[in-house]
Amino acid sequence: MADLQTAAPAAKGTKPRAKKHAFRLDMTPMVDLAFLLLTFFMLTTTFSKPTIMEVAMPDPKGETDVPASGALTVLLDKNHTVHYFYGLNSTTEPAQLHTTSFGTDGLRKVLLQFRQKKGMVLIKASDKAEYRSMVDALDEMNITDTPKYALVDLAPADKQLLAQAK
Template identity: 40%
Template sequence: MAELNQDSGKKGKGGKVRSKKNGGKVDLTAMVDLAFLLITFFMLTTSLNKPQAMDVAMPDKNKIKEQQSDELLTADNRSLTILLGSDNKVSWVYGQVARPIEGPTVAGYGADGIRKVLMEKKAYVPRVSGGKDMIVIIRPSEKCTQRNLVDILDEMKIVDVKRYMIGKITPEEVEVLKRDNIYND
């Protein structure tokens, strides 16, 4: 039991003999219990509130500009290009945008939108490409919001797409968005 002892009075020289008075004792057990309870609570809450971040592989900044190419070489039957437009809409193309195998098709975000397409293509691509993974190319336009980019990256994690990249949108792809009426102000 934790307790606090207090002195009862004078300790002077000489004088009369007095009886010793016992001072009151303060029991600190409850305060020690409360301190440990608070420490435990705050340690638990700080371990639960860790920030969550998604790892995105970025290209090396030190590469020589001559070695970098704007052209992306991917197999048509493995690539799915997602163009992020305005109004929380996307346009997706299976294959290359210049020569699509399927699409362009407008979809929204969520389970009935682009997630359904990603799940279908993720199952379909290994069958037609000899067991190789699907490659998703995400191209955000100037009209999409940052929230749209975060949403599409979340969809990549939900569907467990292994290979995806974020690239610059080309003028031809902007024309596709304009044609689909999802490049509005």
């Protein structure tokens, strides 16, 4: 509250003068109001919810029941490179490896074309692949609305195929 200080009474016989009042403003109510508003807005706002991505991990035994005709295998390698082939790779039937990028006319285009076949995408990362490559591949799965994809370990036949591509 504002305090008013009164001056001492004037002596007799002198002309009365206007009283000068010292003014002091009390800031307590304004600070109380500021903290009440701050508390109100903090309690009534909705905090940003963390965005999560559901990933269905494959069978821990390593068995996949994906037919070779309905599979697209994406191999992630060092230097943010992406290789892919259609079907499953085996030592008896080696796959034909293609190389692309993470751009809109790269992996995304391949995934959009493959989505019409309604198959499953197998994502395999080599030991030298960056974490960023895996995140970018999963982002492409979400962007293209790929219904079925799985993260799978790299097979020895796939390692040979990557070694031949270099």
